[in-house]
Amino acid sequence: MRSLDRPAAQAEPLQGAALALLTLMISLGTFMEILDITIANVAVASIAGDLGVSPQQGTAIISSYSIACAISLPLTGWLAKRFGEVRVFVSAVCAFTLTSVLAALSGSLEMLVGMRLLQGLAGGPILPLSQTLLIRCYPPEKRGQAMGLWAMVVVLAPVVGPVLGGFLVDHVHWSWLFMINGPAGIAVAYTTWKLMRSRESARNPVPLDRVGVCLLIIGVACLQWVLEHGREEDWFESPTVIAITAIAVLAIAYFVAWSWNEKEAVVDLSLLKSIQYTTGVSMLTIGFMTYYATVVVFPLWLLLVMGYNTVQAGLAIAPIAILNLVFSPLVGRNIHRLNPQYLSLLSFSLLSVISFWNSSFTLEAGYWEIIMPRLLQGFGMAIFFIPIQSYMLAGIANDRLAAATGFSNFARMLGAALGAAISVTAWDHWAAEAYVELGSRIDALDIATIDYLEIVRRLGIQGTAELAVAERLVFTQAYMMATNRFFFACGLIFAAMALVLVLTWAWRPPWVWRPPWARRPFSHPHEAKHE
16 A cells, blocks of 8 residues: 555654654644634725625625635534545645635625635544644653644634734725735645655545435534524514524534435444544533634623723733633643643533632623633633543544544534524523613612712703713613623523532542543554543
8 A cells, every 4th residue: 555545543643843844734724714804804894895795794704704704614424534634634724714814805705705614624634633633743751742732723713813813904904804824824835745645544435424414414504503693583582593593403403314324325324333532522612612702702701891092902811812722731631641631621610610719790890801701711612622622532543533533523512602602692682681671760860860860960061961871871781781691691600510510520430430541651542442
């Protein structure tokens, strides 16, 4: 057999400068793909104005990418098995780079949306295969460190995206949101192919499950559309949303029934027969859903309620990166000495406390008071993501690793979409309730109202202007109350996850059960035997 087709398991792990360079390039590819999920969020209005369309039409720039990415993510396992992990990764990076450049050169909304759709299809396999390749090219004793580096990039990229996007739109041009992928993508594709082409995974010419693919595309596309546009359509008050939701539910239900019994299913749902894998995926999805919800609502609160500008809001979010950058590699490097259950319990407990802390903010909260919880949240995410990934992938066979990482990343991305959709809707709903409640308390004959309006008049504000000031005060206070309620709900979710984790110890206590990587130096999860 040609060396190009030699199974990767026969190749020795990379060492020294080659390993460091490959790690940098694969991490850059991962960062590039995740960045494009959020980087355009702050630029919709600018892009729409430049292309001569409404901001509502401009949202297709975001939804087209997310829908396409959600569709291609679960297909990663089949693609890797059919064509090889290295080939698929390099091809996906090349296609992603090309469509990014074409998106930057777009002169119409139709072209830009089309390129974003192709960009999402190409970008889907990048994330799970970057994880697979990183784990595979590291020596056994350092593979936990590889997972730590990968997890650090996954957590940081959604935070950096809006900040970098706002800077490029304000100081350069929106086209650079996509053009920056050009040189990065070329470097990633060339370096990865140069170092990994002789380490290609074994290929199996499995046939394409056409029925499964069609059901998957219909179900995921409809579900993602509902999550992206449901709020604009007033959710289930709209017949359109009801109809598309029904199609999504039916398609996904048929897809699950079909794939569960299909021998060559495009998505290997038999992975879910493993309680360990299913538990890990569930915790990863719920945890990332709640985390991403805070990432969405927090900057909106700063911009709409606290009066921060884009740069100030970005600087207030950035501290998440500090402790995450420090602890993610450390946790990954020492994962074989640590118990993932204990780390997960500490993470859920810490994230719960941080959320309750955020729920105590007021309109008078200072800058340092706001960023301190962000700083600790970086540590909480560092000890959440890596242990869950390690726990989840233990016992997964080598030829099923790409399918396992593809499905887990799809679940994580779906959780993020759910978190974004539910959080903003709940936040607005709670703010509306608070606005009505506060507004009902304002009475022209009320002493507190009279005293407040008198203070406003002393500032030279009279007539309709004084009522506008009062209305603005009610508005900001209502959203402040909604923000407190939102973070309190997030705290309850994290606390419930910690409680569930403790309850599972009743049948498998952490001091009795020890995962494979806790018994010996950390090895590739698929090298562990099924227990």
